[in-house]
Amino acid sequence: MKRSDIKYRFFKILVMFIVGMQISYAQQKIRTIKSASEKALISDGDNVKMDWHLEAGVNPDIYYVNIPSQKSVIKFTTDQDELIINTQPQKKYDFVVLLNSKDSCHIQIASVLPPDAAHLETKNSYPIRVPFTLLNSRIYLNGQVNHKDVLLQLDMGAGTSVVNRKSSEKIGLEFSSHKMVSNTHGLNKERTSLNNQVTISGLQWNNIELTEVGNMDDSEDLIIGNGFFRDKIIGIDYDKKELTIYENLPNKAGDYKKMPVYYVQNRPMFNAEIVHNNKKYSSWFLFDTGRDGSMLIGNDFTGSKNNWEELNPLTVVNGRKIIRLDAFIAGVQFKDIVTNASNPAVPNAKASLFGNQILKHFNVILDNKKGTLYLKPNSLTHEPYFNYDSYLKQMSNK
Known part of the structure; x- marks a missing residue:
């Protein structure tokens, strides 16, 4: 082999080594944003917004994507910066928040189910x-x-x-x-x-x-x-x-009303409309099959805009307004529901919800893989729930 050939091969190997080092460095380079406050905000897709507390001592501090089997857009916002990550299922994304120009807070966005998820x-x-x-x-x-x-x-x-x-x-x-x-x-x-x-x-x-x-x-x-x-x-x-467990969405789902959900501690939240004093409100409610009642209005609703002030109570019990309203779920009207609404001035972490006195009127398909709820009215559509007539009867017996 000629000496010139040896030099050429050595030069190719050296170039490949340098390029490989540069690629490795690029792959290992972690994005950094800044913050002067320990408070941050995570937005996950269209519906999930949650407060995040920056902690330098946790490495990594992991946020699990709300619906990990689907693509999502995660926005991590501090008082000084914002980072946008387009997630893919089964992927993890690392970055650093430099807090007060000195503490490195290592954050990971994980598009997987948490390790403690039931299998x-x-x-x-x-x-x-x-x-x-x-x-x-x-x-x-x-x-x-x-x-x-x-x-x-x-x-x-x-x-x-x-x-x-x-x-x-x-x-x-x-x-x-x-x-x-x-x-x-x-x-x-x-x-x-x-x-x-x-x-x-x-x-x-x-x-x-x-x-x-x-x-x-x-x-x-x-x-x-x-x-x-x-x-x-x-x-x-x-x-x-x-109760049926599916691996794939059944064909009959096409006969159901389709709507999006997101999750709070694995609990599905869905959107419904309520009408009170001739005003319509669209809000998110917990799909609570364990509650043997009609519904509840939590601080997530009463603390928004002027909702609390606009609720006209039938009476007030222990600071809660007892109100009368109509609800519309999957195109079905539930008239004259009587429920209680939490005072937003009183600390209360409970979400607004519909209980199974209402929800059992529908057959349900919940696609946890895609974050989609399907509802169809069933044979229990005439089953009673706590309404204005029930309220008047209860009050007359006191």
């Missing part, structure tokens, strides 16, 4: 159909916890899986941790049991945390929520009293 295991073929019982507008399933028979409530408004304090000993749970729980008993630190197995009709979930609470009905042992199905499509058919 369904089954040998059954999809779709899988599970019978349920409807009692007082609530959905109940028969199942097992650690091979002990239990009665489970399917509560789409539940952000945490919980066990009835009266059932813990019967099931034989061991408690080694604690979790803060907000429910009708207020905000409390409750015992939590780790690494449990939950089974329902051939469906199995492992490593499930169960937090003990004292506000459940005596007859029910467990409450599970949509977190058990976040990578699945589920159907709730009140005509057949059947």
Whole structure:
């Protein structure tokens, strides 16, 4: 080989090495934005907006994309800068926020489900159909916890899986941790049991945390929520009293009214319209199948614009306005609902919601993969809910 050829090959290798180093550096280079405040804001797609607290001690501090199996546009906004990230499913994006020109806050945007997400295991073929019982507008399933028979409530408004304090000993749970729980008993630190197995009709979930609470009905042992199905499509058919788990969207969804959802602690939020004093309001509501009631107006609504001042109450009870309104869900009107509205001046983290006195009027398909809800009126469309006539009757008995 000629010396000139050797020099040429050496030069090619050297160039390739330098180019490779430059590519590697470009791949490792992390974007940096600035902030003079620990408060930031994350916008995820069209509907999710949430406050973010910058912490230099967490590396990385992870935000999980609301609907990770879909593309999204994430905007991370500080008082000085804004970063826009176009996410793809199963991808992670790292950047740094330089806080007060000295502290590096490492942030990761992860378009995946959180590592503690419940994972369904089954040998059954999809779709899988599970019978349920409807009692007082609530959905109940028969199942097992650690091979002990239990009665489970399917509560789409539940952000945490919980066990009835009266059932813990019967099931034989061991408690080694604690979790803060907000429910009708207020905000409390409750015992939590780790690494449990939950089974329902051939469906199995492992490593499930169960937090003990004292506000459940005596007859029910467990409450599970949509977190058990976040990578699945589920159907709730009140005509057949059947819960169905799908891998793919069924063809019958074309006969349903389609609408978007987003999630708060795996709990679906959907958009509906209410009419009060001849004024229309469009707002987001929690899809709360675990509430045996019609609805509730939370601070997310009453604290927006002049909504609280515009609500004309029938009466006021413990600072809450009792109001009369009409609601429109998936094109169906619910007249003269009587519900209570929270005073925005009183701290209250509860979201506005519709309960299952209303929601059970629809058969449901919830596509958790794409963040889409499908509703179709069913045979329960004439079932009663708490309305103005019910209110007058209740008041007359006082």
